Amino acid sequence: MASPAEKIAANINFGAFGKATELKKRLWFTLGCLIVFRVGTYVPLPGIDPAIFRQIFDTQAAGILGMFNMFAGGALGRMTVFALGIMPYISASIIVQLLTAVSPKLEALKKEGEQGRKKLNQYTRYGTVLLALLQAYGIAVGIEGMRSGAASAVVDPGYFFRITTAITLTGGTMFLMWLGEQITARGVGNGISLVIFAGIVAELPGSLVQTLELGRTGALSTLLILGVLVLAVAVIVFVVYMERAQRRIVVQYPKRQMGTRMVGGQSSHLPMKLNSAGVIPPIFASSLLLLPTTIAGFSAGQDPGGIMTTITALLGHGQPLYIAFYVGLIVFFCFFYTAIVFNPDETADNLKKNGGFVPGIRPGKNTANYLDHVLTRLTVVGAGYLALVCVLPEILISRFSVPFYFGGTSLLIVVSVTMDTIAQVQSHLLAHQYEGLVRKSKLRGRRG
Secondary structure (H helix, E strand, O other): OHHHHHHHHHHOHHHHHHHOOOOOOHHHHHHHHHHHHHHHHHOOOOOOOOHHHHHHHOOOOOOOOHHHHHHHOHHHOEEEOHHHHHHHHHHHHHHHHHHHOOOHHHHHOOOOOOHHHHHHHHHHHHHHHHHHHHHHHHHHHHHOOOOOOEEOOEEEOOOHHHHHHHHHHHHHHHHHHHHHHHHHOOOOHHHHHHHHHHHHOOOOOHHHHHHHOOOOOOHOOOOHHHHHHHHHHHHHHHHHHHHEEEEEEEEEEEEEEEOOEEEOOOOOEEEEOOOOOOOOHHHHHHHHHHHHHHHHOOOOOOOOHHHHHHHHHHOOOOHHHHHHHEEEEEEEHEEEEEEHHOOOHHHHHHHHHOOOOOOOOOOOHHHHHHHHHHHHHHHHHHHHHHHHHEEEEEHHHHHHHOOOOOHHHHHHHHHHHHHHHHHHHHHHHHHHHHHHHHHOOOHHHOOO
16 A cells, blocks of 8 residues: 555656646756856856866876766866765765764764764865865976977966966865755755766767767767667666665554553665665776876886886776776775775664564574675675776777777766756755645644
8 A cells, every 4th residue: 555655756757847836946056056166167267278187188198087077077187176976075985984984083973963964064174175185286287297299288387377277276176075065955956966967968068979970970989889888878777776776674663551551563675775885886996996007107208118008008997907896896896885884783782772673583693694794795786887887898899999088987877867856856856745635634624
């Protein structure tokens, strides 16, 4: 028997948008913020020669710079004020999460509720500023050494350029962080995720046009292009199915007498996602693998035929060693990050304190062991799913020379953010319909 909430959710349709004025305001606000972000990705950094920098950047696009440029919506390739993107904030968030798992003080803050969460967010902001300053200064120093023939990418190199570049790029990152927080509070969806989503999707039309142009000129066969498009749709469906997959563990609550009434006796479920780690494992794995390639690319001219050139050849996209390391790192980070975000002992203790238990499993340590066993099996399947989705584009690029690079990490981010945003839109519509039902019931009560 469907619950009232499920019945209302089933009746939600796009016609309800016309009446949900609050939701429309939130959607317009979100769209406006994303437009501001896109405009900022075209504001050039002072002191840079854009044409020369682009020539140099194109030679390094296969490394980690290419991945960061994709997340930044092309801002790094154009070296604009948003060149660092939101990645320093993501890195700081992950570092704070890791420290929470090993620091008793931070773990205590996490358990303090809203007040503790605000403090952890403040630490994340401080970490973002520090990481952004370090990365921005490193970029400034690196740009000064970039040359295309006799021409330099920097018009007037020196400490003034380094300091202004570090301040400008850090300010751009902090503005994007603030913009993301505003979207989360006053718009629809997770603001930080939507900023990354907008950056990835913005590069999509250009890549599609490039692929279709190669098909028109005969460089790629029409059959291959159609096959890639069908495969892309199939992979998206597969990702949606796997991201929604979860194991529901039944939790029973015993009946208790409170005064003259018997309460409790209800059963609930504990949802455990198949992919608890999200997109963190592919991001970490890609970053670690592309870092040697990037360093080798910068030093290739200084050491032709040396060890760095060999590393570049072995760890190139689609190479067997690259794929083996990629899969291994994804599996490792899946287990590592899942162990951080989900603590079976803590979950078992919370169930025990609230009087809940898993049928057939004794509360306490036995429940923790059972949850750990289930989580391990789920993570094995989840790690295999992530590895498959991330390796498939690499094989297409290396074996079939498909120029359209839309990696597994990008696909996972786009699909996950889309699903989360749609879920939030549905929740707003559901709340709006609830309000309408409440108003109707009040009117009926007054008439009665």
